[in-house]
Amino acid sequence: MNKSLHHRHSLQRLAQVALASATFAMAAVASPAFALDNVKVMIGANPGGGYDQTGRSLGAAMIAAGVAKGASYDNKGGAGGTIGLTQFVNSDKGNPNALVVTGAVMVGAIETSHPPVTLKNATPVARLYADTMVLTVAANSPIKTLKDLTTQLKANPGSVSWGGGSKGSIDHILAGLIAKDIGVDPKKINYVPFAGGGEASASILGGHVTVGIAGVSEFLPFIKTGKMRALAVTSKDRTADLPTLKEQGVNVEIYNWRGVYGAPGITPDQRKALIDAVVKATENKVWKDALQKNDWTPFLLTGDEFGKFVDAESLRLGTTLRELGVAK
Structure with a gap:
């Protein structure tokens, strides 16, 4: 009798231990595992x-x-x-x-x-x-399309001033890639570096540079209000429904x-x-x-x-x- 009672207690104890460890395992799964x-x-x-x-x-x-x-x-x-x-x-x-x-x-x-x-x-x-990049001009710019820009760039590279981030930045690189794709020596690029986005947009809007380069999000407010005209985005597919460089015959994609x-x-x-x-x-x-x-x-x-x-x-x-x- 004592033996069987002892046995029953052992089984109960085992069951409790098993249940406790199962609960612990479930809790471990449920709580976020901090990597x-x-x-x-x-x-x-x-x-x-x-x-x-x-x-x-x-x-x-x-x-x-x-x-x-x-x-x-x-x-x-x-x-x-x-x-x-x-x-x-x-x-x-x-x-x-x-x-x-x-x-x-x-x-x-x-x-x-x-x-x-x-x-x-x-x-x-x-x-x-x-971050997709965009090329823009002021709304009143004589340059209406990417074709207008590349035509002027081929005819007289120095007459096109590009406004963007610091010298050697991704903006500067984009200008170089476009020149190279259309057969213009990248060293002839007339690049104007700006310290920040605010300075760049003011220069584009004021017509102090021919064309501006920035991330789409930076220039989108000006594009939406019609103060800037977007010539092209640098993504594979359209961003914010703006035309890409590639669909306009310039084989450049960069982010x-x-x-x-x-x-x-x-x-x-x-x-x-x-x-x-x-x-x-x-x-x-x-x-x-x-x-x-x-x-x-x-x-x-x-x-x-x-x-x-x-x-x-x-x-x-x-x-x-x-x-x-x-x-x-």
């Missing part, structure tokens, strides 16, 4: 611009998606983001919770100034989105893309966790809202594939910068 503790985001630009919005939007989306407990941001502007990259590579080696924001601008800056620290010293995680790299010296498992966490964040409403608000086009590519894309982009942008005479 990262606090994610540390290095932003190689001053607050307020595209790099800054990218880093902060991604950090917020990672928290909202439950893949990071918190996020901290470090803004280190200068030299196209390469100063921030150098600090990141030197101070975060082996840190599985660290990310640095990168993009076409940084790739161009690396090709121009050949810094000792490049993206080869960090770990490719994910390309996030593309001001942005993405993130991880620290050097992280393990393959840590890298996978980082990629998974970033991908989860891009599926979150917080990220999707940021895409919509900023007119960013999703352009996700991860890991080694992203690394290969950056290598190809470095070659393409670097070649154009050398042809423009900006890079050696």
Whole structure:
């Protein structure tokens, strides 16, 4: 009798243990599995611009998606983001919770100034989105179409002044690619660099430059109100229903893309966790809202594939910068 009672108690105890562990397992599945503790985001630009919005939007989306407990941001502007990259590579080696924001601008800056620290010293995680670029003229400009622009450029390259971001920027590269495609020497491009979007739009509207280049989102308000006329966008398909360069016979497609790299010296498992966490964040409403608000086009590519894309982009942008005479 005692024996069987003891046996029954043992079975009950076993059942309780089994139930408890099953409940624990279910709870573990239900609660967000934090891939990262606090994610540390290095932003190689001053607050307020595209790099800054990218880093902060991604950090917020990672928290909202439950893949990071918190996020901290470090803004280190200068030299196209390469100063921030150098600090990141030197101070975060082996840190599985660290990310640095990168993009076409940084790739161009690396090709121009050949810094000792490049993206080869960090770990490719994910390309996030593309910012399509647009060519615009003032509403009262005698240039009505892309054809008008290319005709004038062929006849007298110096008579066309291009207003855009800093020398060697993605805007400058776009002007070089268009010239090259229509058979004009990129070194003859008359490029006028501006410090910020506000200065560029004022110059276009005032007719101080022939044509302006910026991200679609920056010039869209002026295009919608009819103050600027859009000649072409740089995407494969129409953006904001504006005609592309390609559909008008200029074979150029380029984006001001942005993405993130991880620290050097992280393990393959840590890298996978980082990629998974970033991908989860891009599926979150917080990220999707940021895409919509900023007119960013999703352009996700991860890991080694992203690394290969950056290598190809470095070659393409670097070649154009050398042809423009900006890079050696």
